[in-house]
Each structure stands twice: as C-alpha cells, then as structure tokens.
Amino acid sequence: MHALFAPLFDGHELADLAVLALPVVAMPLLSLRLRRVFARTDAANFPRLRIYARSMLAQWLLVLCIAVLWLTRGRPIAALGLDVPLTPAGKGGLMVAAAATILLLAWVMRSLARLDGGKRAKLLAKIEASKVAPRSRSEAAMFVPVSLTAGISEELLYRGFLFWFLVPAIGLAAAVVASAGIFGLGHLYQGWRGALSTAAVGLVLGTLYALSGSLWWIMALHALIDLQYCIVGWKIAAWRAA
DSSP: OOGGGSOSSSSOOHHHHHHHHIIIIIHHHHHHHHHHHHHHSOGGGOOHHHHHHHHHHHHHHHHHHHHHHHHHHTOOGGGGTOOSSOOHHHHHHHHHHHHHHHHHHHHHHHHHHTOOHHHHHHHHHHHHHHSSSOOSHHHHHHHHHHHHHHHHHHHIIIIIIHHHHHHHHHOHHHHHHHHHHHHHHTTGGGHHHHHHHHHHHHHHHHHHHHHHOOOHHHHHHHHHHHHHHHHHHHHHHHHHHO
C-alpha cells in the first residue's frame, strides 16, 4: 500500500462522517432530483447557466469544507494526494496530462471539422438529449470554469478524501472500486447508462491515483475530459450561426 494511504488515526471524527455522507448519500439524492428536473424541462428552456453557477458554488463550498477540516485538525495535505513538492510520480503524471490535453483537444477539433451533415445532426441530437451540455458561446465559455471546478472538487472528494477514509478500512483495491461506484452514483442525473460510464471513468482515474499517489495530475485529466464539451458547444454555436 502506498505510504500516503496509511491511516492517520484509528477512529474518525463526526466531521469526517459528515463529509463522507456527501458523496455516499447527499449527492446521489441530489442527482436523482436533478434527473427529475431534466425529465420535466425541455432542452430549449433548460436553465444551463443557472445550473452551472449553482454547481460551481456547491463544489467550491465542498472544497472549503474539506480544507477547513484539514487545517483545523492539522492534517497533512499529502494525505489527500496533494503532494508538495511534487513527487517524481506527480511530475510524470503532469507531463502525461499535458500531452493528453494536446492530443485530445486536437483530436476533438479535427473530428468536428470532418463531420458531414448527417453526423452533425447525430451530434446535435446527443447534445440535446444531455440537456446539460453547452450549446451556445456563452454556455461554452461558462463551462470552462465548470470543468476546472469539477476537476478540482470532485477529485478532492471522490479520490482524495474517499481514499483517505476507505483505504485503512477496506484496502486500496477495494477503495478504487468503491470510490468509482460512488462517483457513478453522484452522476445519476445522466441516467443509469451515464452513471455507469462515469463509474468506469472513475475506475480509471482511481487506478491512476492509486499507482501514482499524486492527485494534481488526476485533477487535470478530469478537467480535460469535461473541457472537450466546451469545444463541442462552441462549434455547435458556430454551426447554428452559419
């Protein structure tokens, strides 16, 4: 087991259990509620900008809660995977994230440029079905900080905090699987298929975190996955304006 996952103390405080309840109980319930909002609101009238703003506010409050908990207890931030200075694994991970950013964004741009009318229509239908994906220039611009926020806050909670909490109790491999499942449940607003896809992504990210022990580059990869929707939204806006 990686040294950073060693238990810091035998028991957990009430505040730790309260934070644990957020991804395990509160977020799945909120996600299901959002799913019902999706069902009764058509795509044209869906308040995407308001949803984006509320999502960012909630996620930064979550980051603040974890930060206050750590600072007031004097816990090392390395226990959350925030290695300072970066370990060799963390530095290597950031290089991988940088390369992945260049390759993925180039691939997305090239793929969008090569779409014909029929494939464009299929993409537009997929975006319409998601409802939350940006489809105008203002929404695409707003989705940039949304993506960065999600990369930071969700990784801090679902990988950093959950691994810190779960590994001493159930072991590293089980924590990777459990955190991925909880991550998927937090995205039930996408439907069960979307939740399963998100859990699969969480399984990959959790495995990479377990192997490296550094969360910074996992945050970058997470943000990168979401940022591709900004490019798609901007392109859709251009198509509609043409």
